Amino acid sequence: MFSLRRTTQNLAQKRAFSASASQYYKVAVLGAAGGIGQPLSLLLKLSPKVTELALYDVRGAPGVAADISHVNTNSVVKGYAPSEENLAEALKGAEVVLIPAGVPRKPGMSRDDLFNTNASIVRDLADATAKANPTAKLCIIANPVNSTVPICAEVYKRRGVYNPKTLFGVTTLDVVRASRFISELKSTDPANEKVTVVGGHSGVTIVPLLSQSNHPDISGEARDALVNRIQFGGDEVVKAKDGAGSATLSMALAGFRMAESLLRAKDGETGVVEPTFVESPLFKDQGVDFFASNVELGPDGVKEIRGIGDINAYEKDLLSACVQDLKKNIEKGVKFVEANPPK
Numbered sequence: 606m607f608s609l610r611r612t613t614q615n616l617a618q619k620r621a622f623s624a625s626a627s628q629y630y631k632v633a634v635l636g637a638a639g640g641i642g643q644p645l646s647l648l649l650k651l652s653p654k655v656t657e658l659a660l661y662d663v664r665g666a667p668g669v670a671a672d673i674s675h676v677n678t679n680s681v682v683k684g685y686a687p688s689e690e691n692l693a694e695a696l697k698g699a700e701v702v703l704i705p706a707g708v709p710r711k712p713g714m715s716r717d718d719l720f721n722t723n724a725s726i727v728r729d730l731a732d733a734t735a736k737a738n739p740t741a742k743l744c745i746i747a748n749p750v751n752s753t754v755p756i757c758a759e760v761y762k763r764r765g766v767y768n769p770k771t772l773f774g775v776t777t778l779d780v781v782r783a784s785r786f787i788s789e790l791k792s793t794d795p796a797n798e799k800v801t802v803v804g805g806h807s808g809v810t811i812v813p814l815l816s817q818s819n820h821p822d823i824s825g826e827a828r829d830a831l832v833n834r835i836q837f838g839g840d841e842v843v844k845a846k847d848g849a850g851s852a853t854l855s856m857a858l859a860g861f862r863m864a865e866s867l868l869r870a871k872d873g874e875t876g877v878v879e880p881t882f883v884e885s886p887l888f889k890d891q892g893v894d895f896f897a898s899n900v901e902l903g904p905d906g907v908k909e910i911r912g913i914g915d916i917n918a919y920e921k922d923l924l925s926a927c928v929q930d931l932k933k934n935i936e937k938g939v940k941f942v943e944a945n946p947p948k
């Protein structure tokens with residue numbers, strides 16, 4: 606007969622076993638009371654790798670923390686009301702810091718339209734992290750990622766603590782979507798569909814490499830439609846939410862996957878590979894200092910940036926459009942910090 610108590614005991618035993626095999630980590634979420642921040646924090650609360658969860662927001666973090674803290678897993682959850690001291694306290698000792706703080710799009714807006722609001726939010730949170738915990742792995746979710754990541758790099762450089770191995774733009778959602786969309790087209794299980802997506806995180810800078818997927822045969826209109834859906838998947842959600850924001854739940858899953866991968870790599874697990882927007886040599890000769898590609902993660906963050914691999918003529922065209930936009934997005938971030946340095 607099914608016994609809930611026995612199942613729970615088994616689960617607890619398994620947890621105790623896996624806990625002894627790995628270390629525990631503090632993770633901080635800045636923007637934790639928002640649409641992404643809340644489900645992301647909940648997923649982190651479920652992770653046996655997280656021992657302490659620090660939730661910070663300009664509004665509502667203590668409430669979210671009190672709520673999530675009742676979930677019966679081992680980790681401790683602390684919520685922080687907005688203040689410089691609290692932010693520093695939230696950041697101190699965190700192995701991973703995730704930043705979903707910032708405004709989301711409304712229909713008709715591009716991610717770049719968020720720049721004016723989000724650039725200073727991310728600059729200030731990066732500055733606080735550079736001061737309180739410069740060696741944490743910093744994962745930027747706030748858009749426009751193509752510009753907010755270079756902003757963080759510039760802030761860290763100004764503080765003399767920049768390490769390109771620990772700064773990540775979170776682009777995991779693009780491969781999550783690509784895997785799902787291709788499985789819809791081919792009636793397969795998305796768990797078996799791995800699609801490499803490179804470039805950046807907006808519109809034409811999102812470059813899916815279908816020739817490297819399980820279905821290199823997709824061509825013509827079907828290919829164009831699939832590529833377009835992957836590039837503009839975010840718009841689908843913005844439109845459906847009709848003014849109430851952009852992807853939050855799928856993004857929470859994607860952000861959690863990135864954070865957990867960093868913790869697994871920190872624990873010494875090998876072969877942990879995620880797509881992420883990092884300082885990269887791949888297109889530096891074309892003036893593009895940051896680029897998303899598959900990156901092998903290690904205990905110190907970036908272990909090895911994987912190359913693009915073999916691509917076809919169609920994908921080469923996608924990449925040249927990507928590189929042009931990406932260059933401008935990156936420059937915009939760099940110039941912003943030049944003109945508006947952190948105080």
Ligand SMILES: NC(=O)C1=CN([C@@H]2O[C@H](COP(=O)(O)OP(=O)(O)OC[C@H]3O[C@@H](n4cnc5c(N)ncnc54)[C@H](O)[C@@H]3O)[C@@H](O)[C@H]2O)C=CC1
Nearest residue numbers: 636638639640641662663705706707708709746747748856
């Ligand atoms: N990288 C990616 O793939 C994705 C990125 N995003 C981006 O993530 C960001 C957040 O989206 P949502 O959670 O839906 O927005 P939201 O508006 O629901 O939540 C944002 C939260 O940030 C907080 N916040 C604002 N300024 C802050 C500051 N200075 N310090 C701490 N917290 C602050 C707000 O109080 C709010 O709780 C947006 O910029 C959005 O475009 C969204 C989906 C996917």
Ligand SMILES: O=C([O-])CC(=O)C(=O)O
Nearest residue numbers: 710748778839840851852
């Ligand atoms: O579309 C947006 O604005 C949010 C986002 O980055 C995504 O869903 O990929």
